[in-house]
Amino acid sequence: MAGIGGAETxxxxxxxxxxxxxxxIYALIPVLWIVSLSFKSSKTLSDGNFxxxxxxxxxxxxxxxxSEFTRALINSIGIAVIATAIAVVFGTMAAxxxxxxxxPGKNLLVGVSLLIAMFPQVSxxxxxFEIERSLGLFDTWPGxxxxxxxxxxxxxxYTLSAFFREIPWELEKAAKMDGxxxxxxFRRVIAPLAAPGVFTTAILVFIFCWNDFLFAISLTSxxxxxxxxxxxxxxxxxxxxxxxxxSIAAAAVVITIPIILFVLFFQRRIVAxxxxxxxxx
Amino acid sequence: xxxIVLDKVTxxxxxxxxxxxxxxxxxxxxxxIILVGPSxxxxxTTLNMIAGLExxxxxxxxxxxxxxxxxxxxDRDIAMVFQSYAxxxxxxVKENMAFPLRLAKVDNATVEKKxxxxxxxxxxxxxxxxxxxxxxxxxxxxxxxxxxxVRNPKAFLMDEPLSNLDAKLxxxxxxxxxxxxxxxxxxxxxxxxxxxxxxxxxxxVVVMRGGVVQQIGAPQFLYDQPANLFVAGFIGSPAxxxxxATLENGSLRSILGDVTLTDRVRxxxxxxxxxxxxxxGIRPEHFEDAALVxxxxxxxxxxxxxxxxxxxSMGSDKYAYFNLTGEQAASAELQELAADAGSDDVPGDGIxxxxxxxxxxxxxxxxxxxxxxxxxxxxxFDPSNGRNLTYTER
Ligand SMILES: Nc1ncnc2c1ncn2[C@@H]1O[C@H](COP(=O)(O)OP(=O)(O)O)[C@@H](O)[C@H]1O
Ligand SMILES: [Mg+2]
Numbered sequence: 001m002a003g004i005g006g007a008e009t010x011x012x013x014x015x016x017x018x019x020x021x022x023x024x025i026y027a028l029i030p031v032l033w034i035v036s037l038s039f040k041s042s043k044t045l046s047d048g049n050f051x052x053x054x055x056x057x058x059x060x061x062x063x064x065x066x067s068e069f070t071r072a073l074i075n076s077i078g079i080a081v082i083a084t085a086i087a088v089v090f091g092t093m094a095a096x097x098x099x100x101x102x103x104p105g106k107n108l109l110v111g112v113s114l115l116i117a118m119f120p121q122v123s124x125x126x127x128x129f130e131i132e133r134s135l136g137l138f139d140t141w142p143g144x145x146x147x148x149x150x151x152x153x154x155x156x157x158y159t160l161s162a163f164f165r166e167i168p169w170e171l172e173k174a175a176k177m178d179g180x181x182x183x184x185x186f187r188r189v190i191a192p193l194a195a196p197g198v199f200t201t202a203i204l205v206f207i208f209c210w211n212d213f214l215f216a217i218s219l220t221s222x223x224x225x226x227x228x229x230x231x232x233x234x235x236x237x238x239x240x241x242x243x244x245x246x247s248i249a250a251a252a253v254v255i256t257i258p259i260i261l262f263v264l265f266f267q268r269r270i271v272a273x274x275x276x277x278x279x280x281x
Numbered sequence: 282x283x284x285i286v287l288d289k290v291t292x293x294x295x296x297x298x299x300x301x302x303x304x305x306x307x308x309x310x311x312x313x314i315i316l317v318g319p320s321x322x323x324x325x326t327t328l329n330m331i332a333g334l335e336x337x338x339x340x341x342x343x344x345x346x347x348x349x350x351x352x353x354x355x356d357r358d359i360a361m362v363f364q365s366y367a368x369x370x371x372x373x374v375k376e377n378m379a380f381p382l383r384l385a386k387v388d389n390a391t392v393e394k395k396x397x398x399x400x401x402x403x404x405x406x407x408x409x410x411x412x413x414x415x416x417x418x419x420x421x422x423x424x425x426x427x428x429x430x431v432r433n434p435k436a437f438l439m440d441e442p443l444s445n446l447d448a449k450l451x452x453x454x455x456x457x458x459x460x461x462x463x464x465x466x467x468x469x470x471x472x473x474x475x476x477x478x479x480x481x482x483x484x485x486v487v488v489m490r491g492g493v494v495q496q497i498g499a500p501q502f503l504y505d506q507p508a509n510l511f512v513a514g515f516i517g518s519p520a521x522x523x524x525x526a527t528l529e530n531g532s533l534r535s536i537l538g539d540v541t542l543t544d545r546v547r548x549x550x551x552x553x554x555x556x557x558x559x560x561x562g563i564r565p566e567h568f569e570d571a572a573l574v575x576x577x578x579x580x581x582x583x584x585x586x587x588x589x590x591x592x593x594s595m596g597s598d599k600y601a602y603f604n605l606t607g608e609q610a611a612s613a614e615l616q617e618l619a620a621d622a623g624s625d626d627v628p629g630d631g632i633x634x635x636x637x638x639x640x641x642x643x644x645x646x647x648x649x650x651x652x653x654x655x656x657x658x659x660x661x662f663d664p665s666n667g668r669n670l671t672y673t674e675r
Contacts, residue, residue: 180355
């Protein structure tokens, strides 16, 4: 941290402090607003108060009262977890090969994965729709998992190969000299060192899958595989005249929780990974 | 423990680079052998082939009489110390040293005992529970050594293990590496680009250049009888002085004056079928202040008078530097040595000469001095191929 702006004068510290506070407030206000909305009763929903005048769990009861939201939650978790697991496993293998091995077509592989990452997803929606319809994948879990993996893999390969490149190759040679098989060298030396990178990648990929709206809305049609972001957009009030904003807010809060838990749970490892990459020992 | 034999071992990298060419080397059981040469000469490649980290393109490697070309590193029972130490950053010192034993499925009590022993030898006992990142360079180096010695391997391979330490620590560690090797009596192959390390550590030294072995021998032998210009210029610090010279009916004409060859040198030169134009090499300690030389020796040696460029008094003796006008001795070997030492781009024409005089010398910087050299200690080289014309296998 020190060294960013040269000497740390009190004035500079103050300046940074104020700037940080402003940025944090700017980022947090909409989130707090949603939380506040979610705790308001339908009567006070549009009163414009930042802090609810009467707290109620009405909205939360509402969203969990029908299967619409719970079913979507299960779909979201299932699809995101499976896609993340597959993308991270294959991404790890591919990144390891890219970082460590010379093989024909290596640059092509890297180029193609970069190409996929940059491809505008929206232009793939209608072809995918047609393909999945004819293959019977439309409105199924695999129908979403497959395109998620496609777009998550380049991301995984990129972050992971950066991490693998940070691990000195000599460690692996040392392990071999110490009597390890290639498998043992990977499991006992490389994997523990790559773990922070794997967790970071897993989080990024999970967030990508969790937040996706485009594929989810185009490639699903029923509760069977509809994920939360899509389900939210289908929320209606219990009557035509009721505003669904309260329910949407409550649902939004609920779907943020897994991500927060995920990040908090792995945070220490991620930070350790980021610094061990930055500061060469 | 075992002897290691390299039989015409060659390495060609996939990109076509020929890194090591037909190296023949027999390393006896318990011997401490040094591979030395400028960087890029194929030392690490040779070591990695012995380790099994690089495939052998051609030739045979035998350890303890057995061909091991196709064996994986783990089946060769050899330990290696890397230049970067390659300690596992997620393990403590103790776990690092225990790692080879754990892989070998040694029982817990034995692991504890062996790690403790190694830690005592290397003075690491109080650091056993620390992580490598919290250790100093010297301590890390010792952990790397510890990881190598715990499992009593057949041989140690070390690739520039001291080059990441600062100069003072390097000298200390040099003696402790030497002591450790004597104590354990394990066959050791040690790679360095530092000729001082090579001279002080090894039983025998292998000098390499461009993937080819130049000479193998005891340090003193390489110093006294270098097989060619390259070895002559590489071994010794300060390095041997080289001056172009002409052979003419038994006398040697050069910018350092004319000398009559001694009988010993003349016989060698005649036997070697020497060309007329040669390169004369003289070590700094074979010069002396002419005023301090006895009359008998004075007349048989060479003499020249020149202004002292720089004078360094070391207390025990004095180094006098001269800058003589004239053509430098030219050969591919000398150019390569200069490039390796980084002195090829130091400005200055002419021949620079380093002489070591006794402390009683009255030489003064900037003033002229008469300097004598021992004609019997002169070595002559063929400029076309670098061969030492005065070489004898005594
Ligand atoms: N993996 C490699 N691929 C191609 N050439 C290599 C490789 N490793 C080393 N070389 C080349 O082989 C030669 C010897 O290298 P090396 O054994 O590392 O030298 P040293 O250890 O003596 O400095 C060098 O010219 C180097 O460029
Ligand atoms: Mg090397």
